[in-house]
Amino acid sequence: MKRAVCPGSFDPITYGHMDIIERAAQQFDHVVVAVLENRTKSSLFTVAERISMISVVVAKFPNVSVDSWSGLLVDYCKSNSIQAIVKGLRAVTDFDYELQMAQVNLQGSGVETMFMATAPAHSFLSSSLVKELAHYNGDVSTMVPPSINEALKLRIAGK
Secondary structure, three states, rough: OOEEEEEEEEOOOOHHHHHHHHHHHOOOOEEEEEEEEEOOOOOOOHHHHHHHHHHHHHHOOOOOEEEEEEOOOHHHHHOOOOOOOEEEEHHHHHHHHHHHHHHHHHHHHOEEEEEEEOOHHHHOOOOHHHHHHHHHHOOOOOOOOOHHHHHHHHHHOOO
16 A cells, blocks of 8 residues: 655645645545644644644545654654655745755655645645735635635634
8 A cells, every 4th residue: 555644734724735635645545644743833723723624624535634743754654654755846945945855854764755746726825824814814715725714714813
């Protein structure tokens, strides 16, 4: 069974993330969406909240599951028999960073990284952009699934 992981902070998940997850699910027998704790970012949603929200929007993909991990991604891959990491690339700046990570991961563990070009319709999307727009009551309904849009509105209204 060929297994892959789509890692990220997903704070919140966007249609760009969903595009990569769906396409990865077409290429692998099983895909794990791994919500990683990022020590360098402050999160709007807790890891548990993100897992719950992502589980709802990926439920339509029978071969996709959601999990979390704190630590090195390659350790997660090894402990879960995952052969590949799938990363979406929006621009050259993404590639510069992701290539370094892919080379370190391959050298240190033998885990391959597969890059997918983000669909042009989503190439500008980032969770940070979505949060910033939502914070100022901008319309993000075309950037995130409806349930995520509602969660954003509730969280920001509560701040």
